[in-house]
Amino acid sequence: MKTKFIVVLFLAIGATGFSQKRALRSASKALRSGELDTAIEALNAAEAQLAQADEKEKSEYYFLKGQAYAASAGTSVEKLEKAAEAFLKVAEVEEKFDISKNSKDAQAQLLKLRQSLIEQAIADQNASNYKAASDKLYLGYKTNKKDTVYLYYAAGNAVNGREYDTALDYYNTLLDLGYNGSTEQYVATNKETGEVDVFDSKQARDLTVKAGTHIKPEMRVTASKTGEIAKNVALIYINQGKDELAMKAMEKAKEENPEDSSLMQAEADMYYKLGNIAKYKEIMEQIVANDPENADLLYNLGVSSSKLGDNEQAIAYYEKALEIRPDYTSAQVNIASLILSEEAALVEEMNSLGTSSADYKRYDELNEKRQGIYKRAIPYLEGALNNKPDNVEVVRTLMNIFYQLDDPRAEAMKNKLKSLEGGN
Numbered sequence: 001m002k003t004k005f006i007v008v009l010f011l012a013i014g015a016t017g018f019s020q021k022r023a024l025r026s027a028s029k030a031l032r033s034g035e036l037d038t039a040i041e042a043l044n045a046a047e048a049q050l051a052q053a054d055e056k057e058k059s060e061y062y063f064l065k066g067q068a069y070a071a072s073a074g075t076s077v078e079k080l081e082k083a084a085e086a087f088l089k090v091a092e093v094e095e096k097f098d099i100s101k102n103s104k105d106a107q108a109q110l111l112k113l114r115q116s117l118i119e120q121a122i123a124d125q126n127a128s129n130y131k132a133a134s135d136k137l138y139l140g141y142k143t144n145k146k147d148t149v150y151l152y153y154a155a156g157n158a159v160n161g162r163e164y165d166t167a168l169d170y171y172n173t174l175l176d177l178g179y180n181g182s183t184e185q186y187v188a189t190n191k192e193t194g195e196v197d198v199f200d201s202k203q204a205r206d207l208t209v210k211a212g213t214h215i216k217p218e219m220r221v222t223a224s225k226t227g228e229i230a231k232n233v234a235l236i237y238i239n240q241g242k243d244e245l246a247m248k249a250m251e252k253a254k255e256e257n258p259e260d261s262s263l264m265q266a267e268a269d270m271y272y273k274l275g276n277i278a279k280y281k282e283i284m285e286q287i288v289a290n291d292p293e294n295a296d297l298l299y300n301l302g303v304s305s306s307k308l309g310d311n312e313q314a315i316a317y318y319e320k321a322l323e324i325r326p327d328y329t330s331a332q333v334n335i336a337s338l339i340l341s342e343e344a345a346l347v348e349e350m351n352s353l354g355t356s357s358a359d360y361k362r363y364d365e366l367n368e369k370r371q372g373i374y375k376r377a378i379p380y381l382e383g384a385l386n387n388k389p390d391n392v393e394v395v396r397t398l399m400n401i402f403y404q405l406d407d408p409r410a411e412a413m414k415n416k417l418k419s420l421e422g423g424n
Contacts, residue, residue: 019049024057027064036072043068055097062089063102070113075120077135084113084143114140121157130161138170148179152225155232164236171233175253181225188214226253227262234270246270261290277307295325302334311338332384333394336377340397346370374401392420 023046030039066086073079090106124133137154155170199205230253237246302317402410
């Protein structure tokens with residue numbers, strides 16, 4: 001009785017092995033014929049017996065499964081993920097059992113799939129389908145977790161798609177991994193255009209220098225993305241009403257990257273968003289002290305000083321920005337705006353005056369001050385117009401000022417405004 005049982009057991013194992021091989025052959029044949037649904041059905045049948053399969057059969061199963069799902073996936077993230085997992089499983093099985101049957105081909109297929117993911121994600125992003133783009137980029141990261149840049153862009157698309165919890169998860173993972181995001185770039189100056197061109201490799205750059213089309217070959221490192229990530233985490237928390245978590249996230253990022261100037265800027269932006277303009281201004285002043293020749297930082301300080309009601313200090317910052325960048329149009333416009341804001345109090349008092357001799361005298365004094373305000377603002381407005389001749393609001397403001405001053409240039413401004421607005 002015992003002998004018969006053993007024979008039956010061997011027969012059962014043999015039948016299972018035969019069925020497994022037959023299912024794999026069927027899947028392979030259907031795959032070659034392009035019958036993808038049939039291939040997947042055969043693989044589903046083989047999966048039920050996978051535990052009894054040997055290592056080579058397991059490798060073959062996962063390789064065929066990866067091909068079947070990759071070929072039938074289209075834009076389905078679910079199928080693309082199944083394909084990627086299957087190709088990765090091939091390498092895992094073959095490495096574990098020290099065999100080499102399909103891993104090389106599976107790796108090639110996986111690289112092809114990753115390229116498809118990137119192309120589809122770009123298309124989704126361009127179509128404003130941010131969630132789909134994020135899902136595909138995250139899958140790209142999962143297929144090779146050394147490529148953290150995929151996770152970075154997945155987080156950015158999650159933000160654009162208002163998937164804030166997902167974005168937080170991805171950003172916090174990046175921060176935990178110590179992701180910096182800075183890269184080395186090989187650059188050289190184009191002799192014809194004077195612009196700095198970026199090259200894919202040192203060799204490509206050096207060839208253009210040797211050919212004489214470029215000069216000043218350099219290697220530069222792009223800015224760290226740590227500050228931007230920390231800022232985005234903080235802003236998401238702020239939008240969720242979690243101000244304390246926002247500040248804690250920023251403090252943690254600063255502890256790990258104390259020399260990162262972009263983090264200081266991110267912290268300043270966070271306090272600005274929270275409405276703490278005084279703290280924003282304090283941090284910005286620290287940043288400017290570290291980089292006193294940065295016109296944009298000085299401009300931002302001007303904006304914050306203005307919001308704090310310190311117009312005199314704001315103008316001083318804008319003036320410093322103009323010393324560094326004389327064609328800084330926004331600084332010129334803002335100075336003119338702050339100067340002209342002094343007019344409101346004068347006009348209010350002028351309108352409140354009566355008809356006595358003293359009132360007439362006071363009116364003339366105030367009107368003279370008003371004209372002085374106009375004259376102080378004119379150079380900044382003209383400078384802004386010189387930089388951007390099609391700025392309609394600047395033209396309109398100058399026209400009104402010139403009319404108030406009885407300046408003949410008013411007509412020229414009137415004609416220019418009419419031209420810009422499409423009038424006859």
